[in-house]
Amino acid sequence: METTDSIPATTSIVVMGVSGSGKSTVANELARRLQWEFIEGDDLHPPENVEKMRSGTPLDDEDRWPWLRRMAELIGEHEAAGTSFILTCSALKRSYRDLLCDGHPSVWFAHADTSEEVLTERLAQRKGHYMPPSLLRSQLDTLQPLGDDEPGAVVPGEGSVEETVGEMLSELCDERKIPLPR
Numbered sequence: 001m002e003t004t005d006s007i008p009a010t011t012s013i014v015v016m017g018v019s020g021s022g023k024s025t026v027a028n029e030l031a032r033r034l035q036w037e038f039i040e041g042d043d044l045h046p047p048e049n050v051e052k053m054r055s056g057t058p059l060d061d062e063d064r065w066p067w068l069r070r071m072a073e074l075i076g077e078h079e080a081a082g083t084s085f086i087l088t089c090s091a092l093k094r095s096y097r098d099l100l101c102d103g104h105p106s107v108w109f110a111h112a113d114t115s116e117e118v119l120t121e122r123l124a125q126r127k128g129h130y131m132p133p134s135l136l137r138s139q140l141d142t143l144q145p146l147g148d149d150e151p152g153a154v155v156p157g158e159g160s161v162e163e164t165v166g167e168m169l170s171e172l173c174d175e176r177k178i179p180l181p182r
């Protein structure tokens with residue numbers, strides 16, 4: 001994916017993807033490996049968005065823009081402080097990702113590509129989450145794959161969490177000239 005001559009001083013890894021693609025699981029492991037702060041994007045949804053999803057209605061652009069703007073602000077704050085961090089955010093559309101990237105060279109998207117079959121199985125097994133498995137279809141219909149001209153990497157998402165995170169880190173560290181953590 002995109003390489004740049006000027007390496008940003010800080011990195012904001014945005015773990016993107018549809019529900020069940022392992023964003024939270026992967027972000028936790030990235031945070032453990034890198035010892036960076038992890039912010040869960042699900043926790044930043046206003047209560048109305050959570051209720052909408054809980055009741056089985058997909059979010060629309062209008063629901064998502066304020067939530068995305070809050071995350072863009074957080075990225076800006078981390079850049080200003082010079083602190084790298086990890087954020088989970090579905091970031092399903094290119095326009096959403098463009099908003100997160102706008103003026104923010106630190107952003108690097110990490111997507112664990114996972115088949116619909118595996119996603120369906122994972123969501124059927126997941127307990128205690130507001131997101132109903134019935135919303136997977138609309139998430140998949142909304143997802144616009146990460147483009148070659150966007151910063152980040154798409155890696156296979158069906159192996160172990162360690163394998164997925166290992167691949168993400170190797171891509172990130174290679175592109176951003178960061179030493180690979182142990």
Ligand SMILES: Nc1ncnc2c1ncn2[C@@H]1O[C@H](COP(=O)(O)OP(=O)(O)O)[C@@H](O)[C@H]1O
Nearest residue numbers: 018019020021022023024025122126159160161
């Ligand atoms: N690589 C993986 N292998 C097996 N199960 C996984 C993997 N990644 C995530 N899971 C499981 O799939 C479910 C969804 O993962 P989660 O991290 O909540 O995804 P998301 O945050 O994208 O909705 C969880 O129950 C999690 O334990």
Ligand SMILES: O=C(O)[C@H](O)[C@@H](O)[C@H](O)[C@H](O)COP(=O)(O)O
Nearest residue numbers: 018019020042059064090091131
């Ligand atoms: O943009 C959206 O429609 C939501 O952000 C959605 O993509 C997100 O995934 C939910 O918050 C559910 O949370 P999980 O992804 O953890 O299932």
